[in-house]
Amino acid sequence: MKRWILQKRQCFEKTPSAEELFGYDFERYGMTYDDGLCLGDIWQAIEEHALAYFIYTVQSSYLIANYSIRSDKQVEDLGNLPLWDTDFFARDSSLEGSRYAHILDFDMLRLGRRMLENNPNRYAYGFGVYVISEIDKERKNAPTTRELKANAKDCNQLNDLFNTCMKMSRHACVVANRVFVHIIGDLQRTGSLNADYLELGDTVELRSKGSMLPVLPFWAPFWIAELAVDFILGKHDDFYLQYRHVRADLTLFMYLVHGFAARLAGYRERVYNLYGCQRVTVRVERGTKDGDFSDCTWYRQSKKVYSRRYATDCMSAIFEAHGEMNAVGLDDLKEYASVMATEAERSAQHSHFQHDIDTAIAD
Numbered sequence: 227m228k229r230w231i232l233q234k235r236q237c238f239e240k241t242p243s244a245e246e247l248f249g250y251d252f253e254r255y256g257m258t259y260d261d262g263l264c265l266g267d268i269w270q271a272i273e274e275h276a277l278a279y280f281i282y283t284v285q286s287s288y289l290i291a292n293y294s295i296r297s298d299k300q301v302e303d304l305g306n307l308p309l310w311d312t313d314f315f316a317r318d319s320s321l322e323g324s325r326y327a328h329i330l331d332f333d334m335l336r337l338g339r340r341m342l343e344n345n346p347n348r349y350a351y352g353f354g355v356y357v358i359s360e361i362d363k364e365r366k367n368a369p370t371t372r373e374l375k376a377n378a379k380d381c382n383q384l385n386d387l388f389n390t391c392m393k394m395s396r397h398a399c400v401v402a403n404r405v406f407v408h409i410i411g412d413l414q415r416t417g418s419l420n421a422d423y424l425e426l427g428d429t430v431e432l433r434s435k436g437s438m439l440p441v442l443p444f445w446a447p448f449w450i451a452e453l454a455v456d457f458i459l460g461k462h463d464d465f466y467l468q469y470r471h472v473r474a475d476l477t478l479f480m481y482l483v484h485g486f487a488a489r490l491a492g493y494r495e496r497v498y499n500l501y502g503c504q505r506v507t508v509r510v511e512r513g514t515k516d517g518d519f520s521d522c523t524w525y526r527q528s529k530k531v532y533s534r535r536y537a538t539d540c541m542s543a544i545f546e547a548h549g550e551m552n553a554v555g556l557d558d559l560k561e562y563a564s565v566m567a568t569e570a571e572r573s574a575q576h577s578h579f580q581h582d583i584d585t586a587i588a589d
Contacts, residue, residue: 227280231273248272274402281353281399281406283308289327290334291357292364293540296533298324314530315500321534330356332364338387339380351391353399353406359540361411362418365389371420389423416513425513433507433521438528440501448497455490462487502528 238246252268259266287297300311300323331347333340335356340348358364366383376384392409399406409427413419416429442448462483469480504526511519562571572580 227276228273231269231276234272235269277401281401282310285325287325287327288354289357290330290354291327291359292330292332293327293357293359293536295327295357295536296321296324297326314527314533317529317533319533327357328354330358332388335391336381336386336388337391339378339382339385341381351398354408356407356409358409358411360413362413362415365419365423367418367420383420389420389426392423392426416515427513429511429513431509431511433509435507435526436505438498438502438504440497441503442497442501452494455494459487459491459494499528499532504528 234246242252244251247268250268257268259268259271285301287295289295289297298314298317298321302309302311331345331350333342333345333348334351336348342348365388371383374382374384378385395407395409396405416424440448466480466484466487506524506526508522508524509519510522560571560574573584
C-alpha cells in the first residue's frame with residue numbers, strides 16, 4: 227500500500243494535476259494543513275487514510291490464533307463506504323456467513339531462528355489480534371529452558387527472538403498514531419511463563435463470578451414466570467425420572483406432559499442464551515508484579531461468548547491422538563485392594579514422589 231501511494235506521489239510530482247491527486251483541487255485548498263500541533267502534508271494524510279481503509283475493508287477475521295475462534299461480522303456494501311454490522315444479538319443460530327480465525331504460524335512472530343527457515347509466512351506479521359492459548363507451554367520459563375542453547379542450530383525459545391518481536395510489536399502497524407496490533411494469551415500460572423515476556427503486558431486474573439441472569443427491560447414479570455416454570459419443570463423431572471425407571475413405553479399422557487415441559491424448558495433456555503449476563507470481577511495487574519492492580523467488572527454475555535465462538539477443549543486433538551492408540555479402558559485399570567495402598571500398588575503408580583521415597587528408604 228505504501229509503495230502504491232509513493233508511486234502516485236511520484237506521478238503527481240512529475241505532472242501536477244487534480245487528476246493525479248484523486249480529483250482534489252490542490253490549488254484552491256492547498257497541500258498542507260495546520261492542526262495546531264504540526265503542519266500536515268496531504269500525502270501523509272492520503273497514506274494514513276489508505277492504510278486505515280485497507281484495514282477497515284478486510285473481509286476475513288482480524289484474529290490470528292493457535293485455535294479456532296468464530297467471527298460473525300457482516301458487511302453491507304452499496305458500492306460506496308461499506309458498513310460493518312457487528313451486533314452479536316442480530317444473528318440467528320445458523321452461523322451463516324461466519325468466518326474463523328487465521329491459523330497462527332509462530333514463525334511470523336520470530337525475528338531470529340525459525341522452525342522453517344524458508345517459511346513463506348515468515349514476514350507476514352502485521353495488523354491484527356494475535357491470540358495464543360496456553361502461551362506458557364509455548365514459551366516456558368527460565369527453569370524449563372535451562373538446557374537450551376542460544377547458539378543451537380535448531381529453533382528454540384532462546385534463539386527465535388520471539389520476545390524481541392513482542393517488545394517491538396507496536397512498530398508493526400501504526401496508522402495516525404494508533405496501534406493496530408493486539409496480543410492476547412491465556413495460561414494457568416503466570417509463574418510458568420518467563421518474566422522477560424510476562425513483564426511486557428498486563429495480567430488479568432478472574433477473581434469471582436455471579437450467576438448468569440437475564441437482563442430484560444421488564445425483569446419482574448419474567449422473574450415471576452420463571453418461578454412457575456422452575457416449579458413445573460422440577461415436578462416434571464422427578465416424575466419423568468421415575469417413569470423412565472419403571473417403564474420403557476411412551477403413553478399419550480406422557481407425550482403431552484413431556485412436550486409441554488420441553489416447550490417451557492426451551493423458552494427459558496432461549497431467554498438465558500439471548501439475554502443472559504454474568505457479572506465477573508477481574509484483577510488487572512502489570513506483568514512486573516509490582517503490587518499495583520485494579521479490580522474491574524466484566525459483564526459476560528451468553529450470546530457473545532457461547533454461540534460456538536470457540537471450543538473450550540481447543541487442544542483436545544493432543545489427547546484424541548493418544549486415545550486412538552490406547553488399548554486400555556477404565557475397567558482394565560487395576561483397583562486398590564483395600565483402603566491402604568500396598569507397596570506393589572504404590573510402585574504401579576510410576577510416581578516421581580514414590581520413586582524419591584523408595585530411593586531415600588533404600589539409601
